[in-house]
Amino acid sequence: MADTMQFDLVSPERRLASVQAREVRIPGAAGDLTAMPGHAPLITTLRPGVLRIIKADGGTDDYAVTGGFAEVSAEGTTLLAEEALHVSEVTADVVKRFVTRAEEGLKAAKEAGHPDLVDDAAKLLADMVAIGDHIGIS
Amino acid sequence: MPSLKDLKNRIGSVKSTRKITKAMQMVAAAKLRRAQDAAEAARPYAERMNAVMSGLATSVGGSDSAPRLLAGTGKDQTHLLVVMTAERGLCGGFNSTIVRQARTKATELLSMGKTVKILTVGKKGREQLKRDFAKYFIAHVDLSEVKRVGYDNAQAIARDLIKRFDAGEFDVATLFFNRFQSVISQIPTAQQVIPAVFEETDGASTLYEYEPSEEGILADLLPRGVATQVFTALLENGASEQGARMSAMDNATRNAGDMIDRLTIQYNRSRQAAITKELIEIISGAEAL
Numbered sequence: 001m002a003d004t005m006q007f008d009l010v011s012p013e014r015r016l017a018s019v020q021a022r023e024v025r026i027p028g029a030a031g032d033l034t035a036m037p038g039h040a041p042l043i044t045t046l047r048p049g050v051l052r053i054i055k056a057d058g059g060t061d062d063y064a065v066t067g068g069f070a071e072v073s074a075e076g077t078t079l080l081a082e083e084a085l086h087v088s089e090v091t092a093d094v095v096k097r098f099v100t101r102a103e104e105g106l107k108a109a110k111e112a113g114h115p116d117l118v119d120d121a122a123k124l125l126a127d128m129v130a131i132g133d134h135i136g137i138s
Numbered sequence: 139m140p141s142l143k144d145l146k147n148r149i150g151s152v153k154s155t156r157k158i159t160k161a162m163q164m165v166a167a168a169k170l171r172r173a174q175d176a177a178e179a180a181r182p183y184a185e186r187m188n189a190v191m192s193g194l195a196t197s198v199g200g201s202d203s204a205p206r207l208l209a210g211t212g213k214d215q216t217h218l219l220v221v222m223t224a225e226r227g228l229c230g231g232f233n234s235t236i237v238r239q240a241r242t243k244a245t246e247l248l249s250m251g252k253t254v255k256i257l258t259v260g261k262k263g264r265e266q267l268k269r270d271f272a273k274y275f276i277a278h279v280d281l282s283e284v285k286r287v288g289y290d291n292a293q294a295i296a297r298d299l300i301k302r303f304d305a306g307e308f309d310v311a312t313l314f315f316n317r318f319q320s321v322i323s324q325i326p327t328a329q330q331v332i333p334a335v336f337e338e339t340d341g342a343s344t345l346y347e348y349e350p351s352e353e354g355i356l357a358d359l360l361p362r363g364v365a366t367q368v369f370t371a372l373l374e375n376g377a378s379e380q381g382a383r384m385s386a387m388d389n390a391t392r393n394a395g396d397m398i399d400r401l402t403i404q405y406n407r408s409r410q411a412a413i414t415k416e417l418i419e420i421i422s423g424a425e426a427l
Contacts, residue, residue: 008182010182010186012183012184012365012369015179029350040347042346042347042349043194043347044348044349044355045355045359069190073346080187082362
């Protein structure tokens with residue numbers, strides 16, 4: 001079995017990464033998962049979180065993603081992110097922007113008064129804050 | 139016969155017009171390259187999105203639980219036409235071709251007894267449709283302040299569309315825009331976005347496992363699909379606009395050049411005629427003495 005697979009990270013505006021990877025840790029909506037070569041075909045939605053790519057040479061690359069979905073197959077993994085930033089580009093300001101946006105969403109959801117929406121928005125906010133914690137700024 | 143002074147002035151003014159059109163052509167060419175790059179960069183996302191969604195749609199589509207964005211409302215009484223044009227003119231037939239197509243479609247729908255609603259993106263389309271269809275306008279998206287169309291803009295439009303759809307304001311939504319073919323050819327396109335239709339992808343699709351569930355993912359993806367389609371349309375339109383402007387300005391520059399040549403010949407002839415006339419006057423004056 002091949003020990004690397006093709007990994008593509010694309011956002012609506014551009015292709016962010018296209019590398020050979022040994023494994024990719026994906027923040028899935030139903031829990032984190034690691035995709036490795038030969039993984040069973042899977043499509044999952046993402047929660048906001050940090051994506052870690054372990055490249056063929058063993059180096060790692062981290063990206064913060066705010067949502068989207070991932071398509072995993074035996075040959076490769078494609079991650080379609082709503083918005084993705086390399087960790088080096090994630091500054092306190094960016095995290096603050098994400099958190100503010102999530103807070104606004106939560107407020108709007110509370111006003112709309114639908115319990116499911118409030119839960120979703122609260123979870124989004126928690127995830128956004130967690131990104132900041134993970135990277136070590138907040 | 140215009141005087142020499144008049145001719146000289148006209149040549150001067152046509153020359154400065156040529157300078158302007160030439161400059162606009164260059165600007166359009168530079169912008170076109172950027173717009174094409176943006177459209178190119180957005181393509182992988184749109185393609186994957188379409189592939190995944192069409193796979194999902196075929197497996198979920200038949201069931202009764204299919205989301206409304208995919209299955210539609212079950213009626214096709216009210217049509218929403220999303221007419222996407224440029225914010226600025228001077229780009230040849232770019233805006234007119236989109237408007238013409240939208241107008242044909244609207245007239246056709248009206249004659250079939252359907253209700254038509256129009257949402258305009260870009261000022262030019264609104265101006266051109268106002269005369270005949272002003273009473274069908276429901277909203278307008280102004281992008282004149284936007285320097286570079288981003289996914290955010292598309293998302294905002296898509297959200298608005300979905301909100302209106304959920305509120306039952308329309309049954310079918312169609313986007314009108316120009317698909318970029320080349321600098322000299324842009325194809326006016328009508329694309330239905332709600333309920334969603336997918337281009338068929340060939341080849342046997344892999345059997346995927348879905349997490350959380352097929353329906354869950356589809357419900358999550360469909361609004362994104364709408365945003366992606368709107369985004370693609372905006373980018374195609376952007377590239378087409380610059381392409382159309384470039385060729386229109388190229389024509390204008392060439393026409394101005396021809397005009398200058400013609401005026402210059404006329405100017406030289408008049409000048410020679412004037413000189414000859416003066417000579418004759420002098421000679422006949424001298425002979426008379």
